[in-house]
Amino acid sequence: MFTRKDFPEDFLFGTATSSYQIEGHGFGGAGRTHWDDFADTPGNVVRAEHGARACDHYHLYEQDLDLVAAAGFDAYRFSTSWARVLPEGRGPVNTEGLDFYDRLTDAMLERGLKPCATLYHWELPSALADLGGWRNRDVASWFADFTEIIMDRIGDRMWSVAPINEPWCVAWLSHFYGAHAPGLRDIRAAARAMHHVLLAHGRAIEVMRAQGLGNLGGVFNLEWASPASDEPEARHAAAIYDGIYNRWFLGGVFKGAYPQIVLDGLEPHLPQNWQDDFPTITQKLDWCGLNYYTRKRIAPAPGPWPALCEVEGPLPKTAMCWEIYPQGLQDFLIRTAAEYTGDLPLYVTENGMAAPDQMRGGDVDDPDRLSYLAAHLEALRAAQARGVPVKGYFVWSLLDNYEWSFGYEKRFGLVHVDFDTLARTPKASYHAMALALRKDQNR
Template sequence: MAPISFPKGFLWGIASASYQIEGGWNEDGKGESVWDRFSHTPGKIKRGDTGDVACDFYHRYADDIGLMAELGLNAARISLSWPRIMPAGKGAVNQKGLDFYRRVVDEMLARNIQPWVTLYHWDLPQTLEDAGGWPNRDLAEYFRDYAGVVADALGDRVKHWMAFNEPWIFTILGYHLGIHAPGRHDIGDAIKATHTVNLAQGMAIKAIRESKNRPEAVGTAFSMSPVHPETGSLEDRTAAERWHRFYNKWFLDTVMHGKYPEAYLNGSVEDHVEIRAGDMDLIKAPLDFIGINLYTRAVVAHDSSDRYMGVKQVRPGGEEVTEFGWEVYPQALSEMILHVTKDYPGIPIYVTENGCSYGDGPGADGKVNDQRRVSFLRRFIAEVGHAMKAGADVRGYFLWTFTDNFEWAEGFQQRFGIVHCDFKTQRRIVKESGHWYARLARSGALDFDPVI
């Protein structure tokens, strides 16, 4: 089978999140985050795990970045911890926090690794949650101010920014389903949170662009999945369209076009979301690129008992799943990329997260032979190539993730890394998938074009 060749300059990177890797949870003036509080609450995280130490990136960043360089990676997504930089979420700036991220970015640049920085990957300062959290509209202004502080401080080094990572996930899972921090269960508050986050997204993007250091590109990394109806019935097909609008476009149509997609079963968006005069002007800030975070597809059916979207998610029928229980459905990635290409023509796309959880550990020879991950990555990255051949302007791929890490409510039970981390000793072992990805990053050529 013919290899797929990616263009020169294509970015091969990894993605990570501050709370999942850093540790140092209360060092050097860092404030408490909602994930510090949530993980320390009994019963919230499997086995009582916390991110107090995680991968100890706070102390081991130079070694980890050196290993990234050894593997030939040319880009890395990191996120900033808002409470490490502004412990109360507003007001005083913690200089030691900013200095830490300067050191991290400088180490990347010294290793010829482009830093792609996300302002917010879920670790809200607990003080702001105590003031109402994301349902409180004031947070949009606080986030804008935080964005301005870090853009002024790091913008001479960082040229590629993302406002948020997966805003749908931290609003809906955090404020409606309660399985992520802060663990609340209120659909009304969750929808209020989505509107505040949309305001914050537009305001922060403008703040970065207006900072003293001109960025090259500003975007957001969105959780996305192509939505398939369970059956071919009109009810299921229209349910799938509503879910697509809510899950894939709720934070994207807003920032790109200044309007919400109509996703509710009954009534208009204005019947469900409090939109004040001038809000949509604040929200609209067309992105320089769109980040797609994708792991699988969604399958839905009509559900008349759901008075909001009229949708229920259905377990897909695929036989192959990861250890997280997610269906392995590679064509989801090309399908989603082409959806975005069609809906937002002319905007560059980056795959800002894609990966899989498999628990393979060191064998008797000390090596980690995680062939299931190699197979997964080969097939999904091939779909990136297929989308590009079909006309999509994809410019980079960021694998989730570098080292095994703290996987939110799952604690340390789910391993997504291409580098094995022993959380007791902090020893790193590059897995077979890491060596495979290094060969791809160096050559830009996928070794074969699989047809699944």
């Protein structure tokens, strides 16, 4: 297992959560979201579970932050809920929502934790979904207005801010695969969401710069694409997958261009004059965050573009059936710095695994998670040794939580949550992290 002395003195260790997954969206005057609607639709979510109570972090946040601090983490990456602050997405502000994030921020600072905010982690207000949501270009202006309101309240105390978590999930997973809210399977909707999510990102950065805020970044989820064979068709399919998943969003933000291999399929469906939005999309960032979990093996498939499919791989898998492939994290860190970000600081803003954790005798032993984290931190160090400016690492997740369409059955947390009693029990991985992160270790 690693220790702090294996990393530079200024290297940041943190853990992460998201609002809808832990807060309890039925509390504090929060408005309805498209995730509530998605979960109410039969067949979308395991046991039709939803986030109305979740982990009740809304009321239990102080004990949760005590756990973050006691583990020795330097920073806490959290997200704000648009519908908690603006129940209709626009218009009247819910002061209870702003007050909650005010209290949460102060509680972090009282414990010596750096607050790392993400403004949007997928809980679009239903009233805006009714107006087309991410398909509607106006979503960028609506999001900019939300950004101004929430950052007027807490921005002065943030260590870092990113506008949108995992744009691929917001756009492609949700509008092409239909696996997340709003549950569409429509290439035109997906193409427009792919563009508008980056336009909203850029508008939010503009707003925060105008407010005088700094240390602003973007958070991108990346998934290594391996061809299922050496055949040219498989390599081409993997390149398309890589383009959609990884290069579209990094290319838009850092190069002001989308990869041609993806435009070949999506350009007819993009909004008119989409090229004119790149000056907004490419607003200067201070850092780049990478969320990494797995790789996919990709093969060609019959049918219309993108004409590809995922093929089961041979590597050990997590409870999500995701292959464990630490090499992908090293390769992405190296590639991102070389091709997109240069000397810009990189952070691994999410990394972790779901495991079938069981409480036995009051303890939760999760050796597979600890091995996963150690292997990925070793991959990170290998990238650092190659000169990549990786400045921090955040474990996903602090708590077992609402895992979207999987309900409450997939456990990613360092801390076990009993979803009946809401009791928190630190797992073996939590205790190992706390030992590794002790700041009194000799260097």
